Amino acid sequence: MKSAVVVFPGSNRERDVMKALGAVSGAAPVAVWHADTTLPDVDLVVLPGGFSYGDYLRSGAIAARAPIMAAVKAHVERGGLVIGICNGFQILTEAGLLPGALMRNAGLKFVCREVKLQVAATDTPFTRLYEQGQVLRCPVAHHDGNYFADADTLARLEGENRVAFRYAEGTNPNGSINDIAGILSENRRVLGMMPHPENLIEPLQGGLDGRPLFESLAAAA
Numbered sequence: 328m329k330s331a332v333v334v335f336p337g338s339n340r341e342r343d344v345m346k347a348l349g350a351v352s353g354a355a356p357v358a359v360w361h362a363d364t365t366l367p368d369v370d371l372v373v374l375p376g377g378f379s380y381g382d383y384l385r386s387g388a389i390a391a392r393a394p395i396m397a398a399v400k401a402h403v404e405r406g407g408l409v410i411g412i413c414n415g416f417q418i419l420t421e422a423g424l425l426p427g428a429l430m431r432n433a434g435l436k437f438v439c440r441e442v443k444l445q446v447a448a449t450d451t452p453f454t455r456l457y458e459q460g461q462v463l464r465c466p467v468a469h470h471d472g473n474y475f476a477d478a479d480t481l482a483r484l485e486g487e488n489r490v491a492f493r494y495a496e497g498t499n500p501n502g503s504i505n506d507i508a509g510i511l512s513e514n515r516r517v518l519g520m521m522p523h524p525e526n527l528i529e530p531l532q533g534g535l536d537g538r539p540l541f542e543s544l545a546a547a548a
């Protein structure tokens with residue numbers, strides 16, 4: 328699987344996700360700078376976690392207008408795979424590539440802890456190696472993770488089975504509507520999620536629950 332990881336000023340999880348992709352797929356991802364205007368020929372584009380442009384204006388709002396994003400949109404239009412993790416999810420909603428918005432956490436505090444995630448959809452290139460309903464451990468670290476969408480959008484997401492992950496067992500850390508932790512685009516090739524699967528891919532990190540996501544991608548591409 329060929330992949331590119333977009334680095335913005337203030338990204339801080341790009342190394343984690345590059346390591347996860349390299350370890351699972353055997354191919355080192357290419358780092359692409361936000362000011363670049365073209366992507367290399369890749370199957371997967373990753374928008375990593377962090378604090379792009381210092382989270383000024385709104386988390387992800389400035390990054391969504393960075394020069395590289397036109398190439399990311401063209402990649403999506405070609406049916407390419409994209410995953411946005413945490414700040415990457417915020418960037419995808421701000422860019423209009425996924426519906427809804429990530430608001431300030433309901434508790435108005437930054438949360439950095441482990442949650443439980445339930446796999447809500449397995450017919451996706453990101454989750455096919457999980458079991459439907461499987462509960463995973465996964466870390467979160469954010470202040471703007473409170474997913475919101477209007478009633479029509481929510482009905483559509485639920486009706487089209489586009490919720491990939493939900494917070495499980497009362498662990499919703501941010502007030503997200505319907506316990507939504509991650510959603511898919513209409514063609515199921517773009518995933519945005521707040522938790523960090525790249526931080527549970529080897530025993531040294533305390534678990535392997537994030538690994539099947541990267542293995543699913545490696546098998547899909």
Ligand SMILES: NC(=O)CC[C@H](N)C(=O)O
Nearest residue numbers: 376377413414469470471
């Ligand atoms: N870990 C992250 O990607 C943080 C995301 C975002 N900047 C927030 O705090 O909401």
